[in-house]
Amino acid sequence: MLNSPDIHSFVSAFTGSHYYIMDYLTEEVLKLQPEKMRSFLLQTSILSSMCASLCEAVADMEGTEPVNGQAMLESFEQMNLFVTQLDDSRRWYRYHHLFADVLMVRLEHLFPQQLNELHRRASHWYEQNALISEAIQHALKAGDQARAAYWWSSTGVLSS
Numbered sequence: 001m002l003n004s005p006d007i008h009s010f011v012s013a014f015t016g017s018h019y020y021i022m023d024y025l026t027e028e029v030l031k032l033q034p035e036k037m038r039s040f041l042l043q044t045s046i047l048s049s050m051c052a053s054l055c056e057a058v059a060d061m062e063g064t065e066p067v068n069g070q071a072m073l074e075s076f077e078q079m080n081l082f083v084t085q086l087d088d089s090r091r092w093y094r095y096h097h098l099f100a101d102v103l104m105v106r107l108e109h110l111f112p113q114q115l116n117e118l119h120r121r122a123s124h125w126y127e128q129n130a131l132i133s134e135a136i137q138h139a140l141k142a143g144d145q146a147r148a149a150y151w152w153s154s155t156g157v158l159s160s
Contacts, residue, residue, distance in 0.1 A: 029081065030106075040072050041095075042111070045103030046118050046141070049086060049094045057125040058118055116142045123147065 043059045052069030059067050073093050076083040082099035086092040123138035132151050139148040
């Protein structure tokens with residue numbers, strides 16, 4: 001991978017059968033990152049797509065200065081850290097699907113008590129930004145069926 005001119009393409013060629021390789025790569029990648037970046041990666045792994053303000057709403061850096069979501073996302077992109085830009089304005093990103101899966105498994109294993117709160121924060125951000133379908137999805141993942149039902153009944157939006 002280090003000799004590959006296009007790391008994203010190299011990683012994209014992996015399939016589910018290469019999951020053990022992705023686990024190893026993720027472990028090696030995470031080990032090299034400062035704690036603040038590792039925490040950001042794990043906490044934002046619950047998001048299928050992300051922008052700076054969404055990341056800032058979800059990530060909790062406990063006692064450190066507030067996170068600059070845009071700077072983090074751009075630095076991950078520059079480092080070829082399994083992040084893909086989704087638009088030309090560099091507003092929306094996503095993690096490579098296998099990387100996101102491994103991060104989620106790691107988050108669930110290391111910090112299961114954080115999952116509901118992370119999804120609650122995401123749901124709140126989506127609600128504030130009038131993205132109700134996504135708000136419903138994260139409310140359900142947070143275990144907040146009442147909130148999801150309220151939004152579904154008041155808007156008629158079906159979640160998947």
